[in-house]
Amino acid sequence: xxxxxxxxxxxxxxxxxxxxxxxxxxxxxxxxxxxxxxxxxxxxxxxxxxxxxxxxxxxxxxxxxxxxxxxxxxxxxxxxxxxxxxxxxxxxxxxxxxxxxxxxxxxxxxxxxxxxxxxxxxxxxxxxxxxxxxxxxxxxxxxxxxxxxxxxxxxxxxxxxxxxxxxxxxxxxxxxxxxxxxxxxxxxxxxxxxxxxxxxxxxxxxxxxxxxxxxxxxxxxxxxxxxxxxxxxxxxxxxxxxxxxxxxxxxxxxxxxxxxxxxxxxxxxxxxxxxxxxxxxxxxxxxxxxxxxxxxxxxxxxxxxxxxxxxxxxxxxxxxxxxxxxxxxxxxxxxxxxxxxxxxxxxxxxxxxxxxxxxxxxxxxxxxxxxxxxxxxxxxxxxxxxxxxxxxxxxxxxxxxxxxxxxxxxxxxxxxxxxxxxxxxxxxxxxxxxxxxxxxxxxxxxxxxxxxxxxxxxxxxxxxxxxxxxxxxxxxxxxxxxxxx
Amino acid sequence: xxxxxxxxxxxxxxxxxxxxxxxxxxxxxxxxxxxxxxxxxxxxxxxxxxxxxxxxxxxxxxxxxxxxxxxxxxxxxxxxxxxxxxxxxxxxxxxxxxxxxxxxxxxxxxxxxxxxxxxxxxxxxxxxxxxxxxxxxxxxxxxxxxxxxxxxxxxxxxxxxxxxxxxxxxxxxxxxxxxxxxxxxxxxxxxxxxxxxxxxxxxxxxxxxxxxxxxxxxxxxxxxxxxxxxxxxxxxxxxxxxxxxxxxxxxxxxxxxxxxxxxxxxx
Ligand code: SF4
Numbered sequence: 001x002x003x004x005x006x007x008x009x010x011x012x013x014x015x016x017x018x019x020x021x022x023x024x025x026x027x028x029x030x031x032x033x034x035x036x037x038x039x040x041x042x043x044x045x046x047x048x049x050x051x052x053x054x055x056x057x058x059x060x061x062x063x064x065x066x067x068x069x070x071x072x073x074x075x076x077x078x079x080x081x082x083x084x085x086x087x088x089x090x091x092x093x094x095x096x097x098x099x100x101x102x103x104x105x106x107x108x109x110x111x112x113x114x115x116x117x118x119x120x121x122x123x124x125x126x127x128x129x130x131x132x133x134x135x136x137x138x139x140x141x142x143x144x145x146x147x148x149x150x151x152x153x154x155x156x157x158x159x160x161x162x163x164x165x166x167x168x169x170x171x172x173x174x175x176x177x178x179x180x181x182x183x184x185x186x187x188x189x190x191x192x193x194x195x196x197x198x199x200x201x202x203x204x205x206x207x208x209x210x211x212x213x214x215x216x217x218x219x220x221x222x223x224x225x226x227x228x229x230x231x232x233x234x235x236x237x238x239x240x241x242x243x244x245x246x247x248x249x250x251x252x253x254x255x256x257x258x259x260x261x262x263x264x265x266x267x268x269x270x271x272x273x274x275x276x277x278x279x280x281x282x283x284x285x286x287x288x289x290x291x292x293x294x295x296x297x298x299x300x301x302x303x304x305x306x307x308x309x310x311x312x313x314x315x316x317x318x319x320x321x322x323x324x325x326x327x328x329x330x331x332x333x334x335x336x337x338x339x340x341x342x343x344x345x346x347x348x349x350x351x352x353x354x355x356x357x358x359x360x361x362x363x364x365x366x367x368x369x370x371x372x373x374x375x376x377x378x379x380x381x382x383x384x385x386x387x388x389x390x391x392x393x394x395x396x397x398x399x400x401x402x403x404x405x406x407x408x409x410x411x412x413x414x415x416x417x418x419x420x421x422x423x424x425x426x427x428x429x430x431x432x433x434x435x436x437x438x439x440x441x442x443x444x445x446x447x448x449x450x451x452x453x454x455x456x457x458x459x460x461x462x463x464x465x466x467x468x469x470x471x472x473x474x475x476x477x478x479x480x481x482x483x484x485x
Numbered sequence: 486x487x488x489x490x491x492x493x494x495x496x497x498x499x500x501x502x503x504x505x506x507x508x509x510x511x512x513x514x515x516x517x518x519x520x521x522x523x524x525x526x527x528x529x530x531x532x533x534x535x536x537x538x539x540x541x542x543x544x545x546x547x548x549x550x551x552x553x554x555x556x557x558x559x560x561x562x563x564x565x566x567x568x569x570x571x572x573x574x575x576x577x578x579x580x581x582x583x584x585x586x587x588x589x590x591x592x593x594x595x596x597x598x599x600x601x602x603x604x605x606x607x608x609x610x611x612x613x614x615x616x617x618x619x620x621x622x623x624x625x626x627x628x629x630x631x632x633x634x635x636x637x638x639x640x641x642x643x644x645x646x647x648x649x650x651x652x653x654x655x656x657x658x659x660x661x662x663x664x665x666x667x668x669x670x671x672x673x674x675x676x677x678x679x680x681x682x683x684x685x686x687x688x689x690x691x692x693x694x695x696x697x698x699x700x701x702x703x704x705x706x707x708x709x710x711x712x713x714x715x716x717x718x719x720x721x722x723x724x725x726x727x728x729x730x731x732x733x734x735x736x737x738x739x740x741x742x743x744x745x746x747x748x749x750x751x752x
Contacts, residue, residue, distance in 0.1 A: 019687050327674045331691040366685050368678025368692075369551065370641035391553030400553065408549050412557040415543040416564045422540075429516045441724055441749035451683045455690035456721035459517065459749030466510050466519035470538050482508065482526045482536040 011362035038266025060315035077216030081278030095126035107202035113227035114138035115207025137226040146173040152334030208241035210253040237288035259378035263319040322373035344373040364390035436460030499533025507572035524740035580643025629741035632662035635707035677718040720748035
């Protein structure tokens with residue numbers, strides 16, 4: 001895959017850099033904190049949230065189970081409405097198709113509205129390589145483009161940037177050294193720059209939130225209205241969408257949309273919800289002359305078939321709630337994950353898209369399995385279970401460290417021999433107590449334990465082990481409580 | 486759910502009268518804080534239960550399971566199933582070990598014709614201790630006195646995999662003089678995560694630092710929770726920060742051991 005799979009430097013380096021960046025933490029806390037509070041408020045007021053969630057899950061499961069049927073239906077209806085439908089098996093294939101359409105249209109300039117799938121297929125890179133000028137029209141994507149970075153969150157791509165940093169970027173990028181630093185002034189400046197680009201664009205490229213099978217329509221939601229200008233002004237509109245975006249009808253899309261918006265931003269509805277059906281017809285006020293839909297597989301049918309429950313991941317509606325509520329994401333931010341998608345959903349998806357390797361194995365491990373992501377996921381994806389599935393696969397494929405392997409096999413032989421276990425852990429208890437001395441806590445442990453005591457004390461065992469004392473009691477009954485058997 | 490199958494209606498001596506209950510101690514409690522097991526036994530006996538400690542018990546296998554090592558996890562799981570299945574009730578002073586046995590064993594042996602049914606049978610008989618006292622026995626512990634303010638952290642496995650939230654708070658009402666102050670973000674992970682905190686120490690430290698800041702913001706004297714790994718993580722950080730907050734498993738306080746030294750404190 002194109003640039004989306006470049007996972008350098010290693011995970012440890014990336015997290016260390018993220019943790020050292022206090023600006024990043026401030027920026028994350030502001031955005032994710034607000035998102036959590038607003039989501040909690042709106043879900044709290046939604047008496048049938050659990051019902052809607054179960055319903056949303058059922059809709060997605062149904063579509064995934066009948067993917068072939070809905071793909072065919074969507075294609076039939078989209079073609080009937082005048083759209084051109086393309087299928088791409090891989091990321092590269094998808095990017096090549098998009099660039100090909102642009103070239104056939106003689107396009108020099110394209111506008112893009114926010115699309116994580118575009119990132120997944122490496123579209124920014126592919127357009128650049130073809131010498132086509134790309135303008136990101138979503139405000140946050142515009143910031144990311146000016147900074148020469150990649151999105152750090154699937155809903156707020158520029159979540160990692162503080163207002164002060166954005167101000168500096170705009171002053172330079174907009175050639176406006178006197179730009180004021182209020183959000184209103186900054187947004188106005190971006191609007192001025194982008195307006196020219198909207199009018200000059202030869203092709204507009206968008207993603208899709210839903211593909212409506214029974215009408216062949218594409219639904220796109222935004223809060224800024226930039227998608228509408230991206231998709232209606234240029235003569236050619238290209239949609240890139242993962243095949244898991246299918247829903248049977250517009251009614252189903254609206255049900256999913258309620259879950260999506262409330263989980264993502266805590267708002268009741270997005271500002272703009274647009275359904276695109278075919279190109280401009282005779283008599284239409286506006287709209288593109290050509291309307292292309294590029295349906296992308298890129299590993300999705302493989303997830304459908306694969307063991308380990310990855311099929312559940314195809315329910316994902318990209319709301320970002322899992323990352324907003326992830327204790328790890330909230331410390332390291334999105335870039336540290338190194339893939340297109342960050343947070344819990346990214347940790348599940350990245351190995352599925354890029355392959356499980358020494359570069360991606362960390363993602364499944366850098367998780368406490370606390371389960372809050374699953375709790376807030378609007379389609380009940382068992383993210384911790386899926387992450388553990390990757391750990392199991394990584395173990396089977398021999399990617400796990402040899403120290404862990406020998407450690408666990410030793411632990412297993414102790415744990416299946418009760419006497420050895422009892423005596424072994426009693427010896428460990430004694431060693432820890434000796435190390436602690438009278439203070440009852442250890443400030444520095446040797447070997448792997450050093451990773452613990454680098455940051456915190458280790459409380460010492462409060463006495464000899466329970467089972468050893470119990471065994472002693474069994475030999476001299478009558479003292480203590482509980483029957484020892 | 487109550488009265489439990491086979492349990493006689495609340496006898497004078499307690500709702501657990503006549504019930505035989507096995508205690509699964511868990512590795513961390515066994516090694517690091519045996520008084521948690523003793524406290525659990527005290528409470529169960531106060532409820533009238535006959536408590537048995539099977540000496541052959543070892544580790545539930547969670548470290549292997551979470552490392553992705555399914556084969557070693559299964560070996561440990563088979564051992565615990567064989568040791569624990571003779572008992573009508575098995576009680577565990579840890580949410581995460583309970584969840585491993587109740588949920589993960591079933592998944593591990595889902596397609597196993599021999600161990601699958603045995604895992605499912607054990608899963609239906611295993612209980613986290615506080616949930617057992619409240620949900621199964623409907624027990625109110627004998628009052629103890631502890632004049633202090635405490636705050637309660639909902640450890641993740643107990644909260645999300647077993648639905649333990651109300652039970653500890655309800656039981657703690659029986660402690661006279663104890664004022665429970667709410668912990669901000671009590672349901673947010675403390676960053677322990679088993680081997681996670683050893684594999685990614687810097688991330689874990691950032692998470693636990695936020696947690697201890699929340700704990701200290703409450704002004705409470707005591708931190709309570711239901712999983713010793715998480716408690717060691719938070720207590721270790723509090724001690725490193727020089728905090729005087731004392732940390733206990735909830736059962737210790739309920740059983741009247743709340744004035745003894747907390748985790749990592751001198752006798
Ligand atoms: S996994 Fe669930 S919570 Fe996360 S982005 Fe997807 S739908 Fe939203």
